[in-house]
Amino acid sequence: MSNGVALDIQGLSKQFKGKRGLRVEALCGLTMQVPQGEVFGFLGPNGAGKSTTIKCLMGLIAPTAGSATIIGETIGSVESRMKVGFLPENPAFYDYLSAEEYLQFVGRTFRMPDDLLARRVEESLRLLELSDARKRPIRSYSKGMVQRVGLAQTMIHDPELYILDEPMSGLDPIGRALVKDIILDLKKRGKTVFFSTHITDDVEKVCDRVGVIVKGRLMALDRVETIMRSGIEGYVVQTKAGIGNHTALASFGLIRSSEVFREYSVPAGRFNEFTALVSHHALEITLIETKRKDLEAFFLEIVENVAR
Numbered sequence: 131m132s133n134g135v136a137l138d139i140q141g142l143s144k145q146f147k148g149k150r151g152l153r154v155e156a157l158c159g160l161t162m163q164v165p166q167g168e169v170f171g172f173l174g175p176n177g178a179g180k181s182t183t184i185k186c187l188m189g190l191i192a193p194t195a196g197s198a199t200i201i202g203e204t205i206g207s208v209e210s211r212m213k214v215g216f217l218p219e220n221p222a223f224y225d226y227l228s229a230e231e232y233l234q235f236v237g238r239t240f241r242m243p244d245d246l247l248a249r250r251v252e253e254s255l256r257l258l259e260l261s262d263a264r265k266r267p268i269r270s271y272s273k274g275m276v277q278r279v280g281l282a283q284t285m286i287h288d289p290e291l292y293i294l295d296e297p298m299s300g301l302d303p304i305g306r307a308l309v310k311d312i313i314l315d316l317k318k319r320g321k322t323v324f325f326s327t328h329i330t331d332d333v334e335k336v337c338d339r340v341g342v343i344v345k346g347r348l349m350a351l352d353r354v355e356t357i358m359r360s361g362i363e364g365y366v367v368q369t370k371a372g373i374g375n376h377t378a379l380a381s382f383g384l385i386r387s388s389e390v391f392r393e394y395s396v397p398a399g400r401f402n403e404f405t406a407l408v409s410h411h412a413l414e415i416t417l418i419e420t421k422r423k424d425l426e427a428f429f430l431e432i433v434e435n436v437a438r
C-alpha cells in the first residue's frame with residue numbers, strides 16, 4: 131500500500147570506494163517522502179549526491195544502508211520500475227534508431243499492447259515536439275533533441291511517478307520552458323514528479339516543495355512558497371508627491387523623489403506602521419514593490435554554510 135505516498139525514502143546511504151581505498155560518502159541517511167501529485171525539486175550543487183540518490187531509487191546501484199519504496203513497491207523490484215518514468219543523467223540511446231523506433235522499443239519493454247503503444251508514441255512525439263524528426267536516426271539529432279527523446283521515453287507507459295535527473299540540462303530557454311510546461315501538465319493530471327537540478331529558477335517555477343542536498347546530506351526541505359514568503363525583506367513604496375504631509379514619513383529611508391512621486395524603503399516589520407501613517411496624513415500610495423531574498427540566495431547561503 132502506498133497510502134498516497136509516491137516516494138518514501140528511509141535512511142538511504144551510499145558509500146563509494148574512491149581512489150587509494152578512500153571512502154566517498156555520496157549519500158548520508160536521506161529520509162524524506164513525496165506525496166502523490168506533488169512536484170518535488172531535488173536541488174544541489176555538483177557532486178551533492180543527486181544522481182546517486184536517483185540511481186539507488188531506480189535500482190541501478192545498491193544503497194549501503196536504508197530503504198525506499200515507489201508507490202508502495204520496494205526499490206529495485208520490477209514492480210517499482212513499472213511505475214516510474216525515468217530520465218537518466220546522460221541519456222544514451224541506440225542512436226541508429228529513430229525517435230519513433232526507440233519509443234516503440236521502450237514501450238515493448240513495458241509489454242504495452244500495440245494499439246496503445248502506437249497512440250502513446252504519437253502523443254509523446256507531439257508533446258516533445260519531435261514529430262518532424264521522428265523518422266531520422268537519433269545520431270543526427272541536436273543535443274536538445276536527444277534530451278527531449280529522453281523525456282519522451284519517460285512518458286510512454288503513462289507512469290504514476292516521474293524521476294528525472296536534470297531534465298532541463300542541455301536545453302535552450304525555449305526547451306526549458308517546454309519541459310516546465312510538461313511537468314506542470316503532468317501535475318494537472320495527478321502525476322508525481324521528482325526531479326534534480328542545480329538551477330533554482332527551475333524549482334521556483336514548477337515545484338511545490340524543494341529539498342536542498344549538499345555533500346550527501348539533506349540540508350533543507352520546505353514548500354517553495356514558504357521559502358519565498360519568508361524571504362521578504364521589505365518593500366519599496368511609492369507615494370504621490372504634492373499631496374498630504376510627507377514629513378510624517380521622515381523616519382523611513384527616502385530612496386528617490388521627484389515632482390511626481392517619492393519612493394521609500396520600508397522594512398517588512400514596519401509596513402503596517404507605514405500604511406497607517408499614509409492614511410492618517412492624507413498621503414497616497416501609487417506603487418508597492420516587494421524586495422525579497424530569492425530561492426537562489428536561500429540555496430547559496432546553505433551551500434556556503436556547508437562549505438565553511
Ligand SMILES: Nc1ncnc2c1ncn2[C@@H]1O[C@H](COP(=O)(O)OP(=O)(O)OP(=O)(O)O)[C@@H](O)[C@H]1O
Pocket residue numbers: 146147148154155156174175176177178179180181182183219328
Ligand atoms: N561510482 C562512483 N565511484 C566513486 N565515487 C562516486 C561514484 N559515483 C559518484 N561518486 C561520488 O559521489 C558524489 C556524489 O555524486 P553524484 O553523481 O551523486 O552527484 P550529483 O549531485 O548528481 O552531481 P552533478 O550535479 O554534478 O550531477 C561525488 O563526490 C562523486 O564523485
Ligand SMILES: [Mg+2]
Pocket residue numbers: 180181182219295
Ligand atoms: Mg548528477
